[in-house]
Amino acid sequence: MSDAKTDRPLLEIKNLEKRFDLDQGFLETLKFKQGKIVRESRSVHAVNNISLEARKGEALCVVGESGCGKSTVARLVAGLLTPSAGEIHYGGQRIDNLPRAGMQPLRKKIQMIFQNPYASLNPRMTIRQALEEPVRHHYPNASAAEVRDKVTEVMLSVGVDPSWAKRYPHEFSGGQRQRIAIARALTVDPEFIIADEPISALDVSIQAQVLNLMLEAKESRGLTYLFITHDLSVVEHFGTRVAVLYLGSVCEVADTATLFSSPKHPYTRALLSAVPQLKDDRPNHIRLKGEIPTPINLPKGCPFQSRCAFADARCKSEKPKAIHQPDGSMVACHAVEEDRLDAVAAG
Amino acid sequence: MSLLSVRDLTVKFAMRDQTVTALNGISFDLAKGERLGIVGESGAGKSITGFSLMNLLSRPGYIDTGKILFEGEDVVQMNDKRLRNLRGNRMAMIFQDPMVTLNPVLTIGQQMIETLMAHRKLSHEEARQIAIVKLREVYIPSPEERLEQYPHELSGGMRQRIIIAIALLLDPQLIIADEPTTALDVTIQADIMELMLELCQSNQVGLILITHDLGVVSQMTERTLVMYAGRIIESGRTREIINDPQHPYTQGLINALPQQTVPGQRLKQIPGNMPGLASIPAGCAFNPRCKYATDLCRSRVPEAVHYGGVEVACHEVQRLNSDEDRQEARA
Ligand SMILES: Nc1ncnc2c1ncn2[C@@H]1O[C@H](COP(=O)(O)OP(=O)(O)OP(=O)(O)O)[C@@H](O)[C@H]1O
Numbered sequence: 061m062s063d064a065k066t067d068r069p070l071l072e073i074k075n076l077e078k079r080f081d082l083d084q085g086f087l088e089t090l091k092f093k094q095g096k097i098v099r100e101s102r103s104v105h106a107v108n109n110i111s112l113e114a115r116k117g118e119a120l121c122v123v124g125e126s127g128c129g130k131s132t133v134a135r136l137v138a139g140l141l142t143p144s145a146g147e148i149h150y151g152g153q154r155i156d157n158l159p160r161a162g163m164q165p166l167r168k169k170i171q172m173i174f175q176n177p178y179a180s181l182n183p184r185m186t187i188r189q190a191l192e193e194p195v196r197h198h199y200p201n202a203s204a205a206e207v208r209d210k211v212t213e214v215m216l217s218v219g220v221d222p223s224w225a226k227r228y229p230h231e232f233s234g235g236q237r238q239r240i241a242i243a244r245a246l247t248v249d250p251e252f253i254i255a256d257e258p259i260s261a262l263d264v265s266i267q268a269q270v271l272n273l274m275l276e277a278k279e280s281r282g283l284t285y286l287f288i289t290h291d292l293s294v295v296e297h298f299g300t301r302v303a304v305l306y307l308g309s310v311c312e313v314a315d316t317a318t319l320f321s322s323p324k325h326p327y328t329r330a331l332l333s334a335v336p337q338l339k340d341d342r343p344n345h346i347r348l349k350g351e352i353p354t355p356i357n358l359p360k361g362c363p364f365q366s367r368c369a370f371a372d373a374r375c376k377s378e379k380p381k382a383i384h385q386p387d388g389s390m391v392a393c394h395a396v397e398e399d400r401l402d403a404v405a406a407g
Numbered sequence: 408m409s410l411l412s413v414r415d416l417t418v419k420f421a422m423r424d425q426t427v428t429a430l431n432g433i434s435f436d437l438a439k440g441e442r443l444g445i446v447g448e449s450g451a452g453k454s455i456t457g458f459s460l461m462n463l464l465s466r467p468g469y470i471d472t473g474k475i476l477f478e479g480e481d482v483v484q485m486n487d488k489r490l491r492n493l494r495g496n497r498m499a500m501i502f503q504d505p506m507v508t509l510n511p512v513l514t515i516g517q518q519m520i521e522t523l524m525a526h527r528k529l530s531h532e533e534a535r536q537i538a539i540v541k542l543r544e545v546y547i548p549s550p551e552e553r554l555e556q557y558p559h560e561l562s563g564g565m566r567q568r569i570i571i572a573i574a575l576l577l578d579p580q581l582i583i584a585d586e587p588t589t590a591l592d593v594t595i596q597a598d599i600m601e602l603m604l605e606l607c608q609s610n611q612v613g614l615i616l617i618t619h620d621l622g623v624v625s626q627m628t629e630r631t632l633v634m635y636a637g638r639i640i641e642s643g644r645t646r647e648i649i650n651d652p653q654h655p656y657t658q659g660l661i662n663a664l665p666q667q668t669v670p671g672q673r674l675k676q677i678p679g680n681m682p683g684l685a686s687i688p689a690g691c692a693f694n695p696r697c698k699y700a701t702d703l704c705r706s707r708v709p710e711a712v713h714y715g716g717v718e719v720a721c722h723e724v725q726r727l728n729s730d731e732d733r734q735e736a737r738a
Pocket residue numbers: 420429447448449450451452453454455456466467468619682683684
């Protein structure tokens with residue numbers, strides 16, 4: 061079982077960077093600085109030196125606030141974007157610099173599910189056509205009957221009623237469309253699913269239906285997930301590991317149970333305290349001060365410093381590195397490293 | 408006297424081939440300064456309720472029957488002049504999509520200052536100062552600069568905070584907030600909710616909070632209405648409803664939350680979907696999704712009865728009370 065191969069994570073993200081150059085005209089890039097005209101183009105630092113791993117069978121969740129780079133990470137891993145720097149390895153193979161032809165087998169192994177199932181379903185294709193298309197594409201030698209059987213099997217396994225086959229996406233509710241989108245991803249027997257906020261647009265009872273479906277697929281097919289969400293209760297339920305992102309950097313990575321029972325990074329703590337609790341009506345939430353910087357003018361030092369109650373001079377000048385903690389988590393915070401966090405909180 | 412009293416409100420949509428009922432005989436009250444949550448899933452009729460209260464429905468929707476008494480006056484019967492005075496001034500609404508309220512071609516400052524000057528005798532500078540204060544209250548960084556910006560130059564979260572500032576601008580008696588923080592991040596949502604709570608409490612402003620998030624309702628409101636397919640199916644004190652829900656749908660909603668299940672285990676899902684308006688089942692609209700449904704449920708609409716500290720519209724509530732799933736919901 062545990063040969064060298066299984067020890068290696070299925071997905072390895074190493075020092076990943078992504079900058080988007082802001083679309084500017086030549087004149088807009090000219091700036092007058094210290095008596096000289098200089099050319100300066102601005103860019104969005106969406107992902108800054110992120111390293112993450114996902115082992116086979118894991119559900120790695122990426123959480124953080126809007127704009128922190130979650131979707132960018134997902135799209136980089138899916139090969140929909142090219143990194144500015146860093147490497148992505150899948151199954152031991154470097155995949156971020158592959159030519160088109162080299163990507164082809166990976167497109168079958170790695171499937172992506174989006175927040176808006178409309179985006180991934182062609183409105184002019186019936187459900188059957190939408191589900192058969194990827195099977196035909198990835199198994200060009202399959203007979204019509206084999207394609208049909210495969211699709212019917214997947215439809216049944218995810219609770220998509222085969223009688224829906226002749227209908228079009230607009231005839232379905234959001235939850236049904238998301239189930240169809242998941243079915244579509246599963247028809248080609250993927251190993252790895254990147255799901256970007258797959259249930260965020262759905263109602264509670266439908267979220268439960270879709271999440272159950274994804275859990276079942278994980279168990280029965282041994283799937284590995286990269287699951288993007290901003291909903292911490294979903295993370296706690298679905299995730300085996302969690303990475304907390306802030307302004308394009310990883311604050312903390314930990315096993316789910318560890319993260320929820322002993323969050324360490326000040327941002328993680330604030331985030332967990334902000335979740336509205338169902339049964340206790342005294343919110344005990346840590347109020348963050350200050351302003352969220354834009355990823356255009358990234359601060360020097362710790363990205364969280366402007367909102368952090370523990371920021372000091374070192375935080376303003378030196379970017380904290382992710383450091384291994386005794387409980388196995390990785391935390392990028394000077395205060396945690398210096399062990400001055402709980403001392404301040406207690407005092 | 409209640410601040411707001413809604414009686415037998417029925418709202419319909421005149422479609423090409425048929426007329427459908429979106430709200431079916433809704434009644435509820437709101438005391439001055441009271442905070443009420445309206446929960447239920449997409450399509451339950453929450454937003455339509457909010458729009459109706461301000462008489463903002465547009466064709467093909469119309470109020471078919473019923474009364475909406477606000478400070479004793481029926482909103483349904485108000486003329487345009489009275490309605491203009493009501494909206495914004497005495498009753499304000501916050502929508503999920505900020506662009507419903509914001510005018511894309513005016514700066515934030517122009518919109519806030521014009522609103523203030525239209526309703527109050529203020530100089531431009533006085534109005535500007537009030538606008539700055541309100542922006543600061545909703546954590547808008549550098550408010551002076553924001554006044555000069557256009558809506559598209561701001562992030563979604565920032566836009567929504569500006570909407571809340573605009574709603575607070577004229578110190579209304581009642582704020583109707585339709586999913587006001589759904590598009591916001593949790594840390595900002597928590598700040599805004601705390602802020603709204605403070606403002607409502609200290610100024611005795613009533614709040615109707617429309618949301619699908621039971622956690623938010625639990626933190627924010629004193630009373631809750633649960634809606635399903637155009638009807639109120641359960642109502643009562645928020646704490647009672649969260650801790651001891653009586654209606655199978657409310658129980659289902661609470662039980663379906665991930666925090667109600669051991670991590671990694673199958674969630675307790677409610678089968679099926681909310682029906683569309685053209686195909687609301689006869690009898691109790693929830694019956695195709697309800698494991699307790701009987702023949703009576705399929706033929707007769709249940710009336711609201713007082714049970715276990717709440718009002719609940721379910722034929723089987725007594726039988727249910729001994730069921731073990733109820734014990735589960737209570738735990
Ligand atoms: N203009 C319209 N014409 C016809 N039906 C409509 C119209 N607007 C809303 N409806 C229907 O009225 C019902 C209630 O709508 P409403 O928007 O109040 O639901 P909601 O509970 O607010 O849901 P959501 O959370 O999705 O906003 C839905 O079935 C909806 O499809």
